[in-house]
Amino acid sequence: MSTYxxxxxxxxxxxxxxxxxxxxxxxxxxxxxxxxxxxxxxxxSIASAQENGRFIIARLRNDLIMTGRYDILQPDLNKDVDIIVEGAFLHNNPIPAVGDFSNGLTKGVIEGAGTTSDTLMVALQARQDCRGATHGYVDEEFMVVNEYFLEDTSLKCRGFDGRVLRGLKPVVDDDSAYTLLDDVVSFQVQYGLTDNIASQDNSARPVKFIDADMLGAEKTAGALVVAIRIALLLKTDSDLLINPVPKFKLLNEEAIQPSEERLYKQFETTITLRNSKNFARSRNI
Incomplete structure (x- = not known):
């Protein structure tokens, strides 16, 4: 019997x-x-942008906070020139305007046309410029002039011997630029001014912020720059695409909308120039 x-x-x-x-x-x-x-x-991408932003803000703050410093009692100050005259020049021109230097008539802060990036220039007493160059001085301090500007998408700086720019030394400076940060889309600057001397306001507080093209007239009227306001727009270096790209408004500039569909991050800071503030207070004593 079969079983199925x-x-x-x-x-x-x-x-x-x-x-x-x-x-x-x-x-x-x-x-x-x-x-x-x-x-x-x-x-x-966000972390990278934040890291780059913190780095450049810290770097600029460290570079700029000593703007306006000039101490004639500093034993390491090189005294090959009249340091009294040099000190007065630097104290009155911590932020040089175009035309301040007899041997560098085009040197000074520049306001970029439209949404074009600005050029920042500062003067101070130091041992080296923003690139680390000593301009031939050996273990001495001298009048340093640092320039910060945007070239393509690279924020760069170059340094000068202020005595060369004033026509007191021959032109032997190496004006090659040093890159501080890449992937910078915009670099904008404003300058915080005190009231002029006639106001007798010795608080040295910034009463208004202006663009570079107004600085010459304000300095002639007796105002001093005691603060710098900086804004930067950075882009990430990743292939992450953002669509649509938002508009960004830096300081008082018109809003800009980058053409690349990338992630962007805006950074702003205000730096108080304590040396310039102290000098502004001393003018009314």
């Missing part, structure tokens, strides 16, 4: 349903992975 056993299996419909559910689950897993990857790239 029946073997059960999946029907075609059951197989199709199983395949469909598997595809749905696989698609969901893939979508989650893509989303996680995009989120990770976004977080990396």
């Amino acid at each position: 056993s029946k073997q059960g299996g999946f029907s075609l419909i059951e197989l199709m349903i199983s395949l469909t559910l598997g595809l749905i689950l696989s698609a969901a897993v893939v979508q989650v992975m893509i989303s996680n990857n995009s989120t990770e790239r976004l977080n990396r």
Whole structure:
């Protein structure tokens, strides 16, 4: 007597349903992975932009906070020139305007046309310029003039011997530029002014902020720069695309909208020039 056993299996419909559910689950897993990857790239881009922004703000603050410093009692100050005259010049021109230097008539702060980036220039007593160059001085301090500007998308600086710019020494300066940070889209600057001498206001507080093209007239009227306001727009170096790209308004400039569909981050800071403030207070004593 033969015994027959029946073997059960999946029907075609059951197989199709199983395949469909598997595809749905696989698609969901893939979508989650893509989303996680995009989120990770976004977080990396934001972190990179934040790190670059903190770095450049800290670097500029360290460079600029001593603007206007000139101490004739400093034993390391080189005295090859009349330091009384030099000190008066630097104290009155911590932020040089175009035309202040007899041997560098085009040197000074410059206001970029439209949304074009600005050029910042500061003067101080130091051992080296913003690049680390000593301009031939050996373990001595001298009048340093530092210039900060944007070239393409690189924020750069170059330094000068202020005595060369004033025509007191021959032109032997190396004016090559040093890159501080790449991927900078815009660099904007404003200058905080005290009231003029006639006001008899010895608080040395900034009463208004102006652009570079107004600085010459304000200095002639007796105002001094006691603060610098800086704004930068940075872009990330990743391939993460943002669409649409938002508009950014830096200081009092017109809003700009970058053409690249990337992640951008705006940074601003105000730096008080304590040496210039102390000099402004002493003028009314």
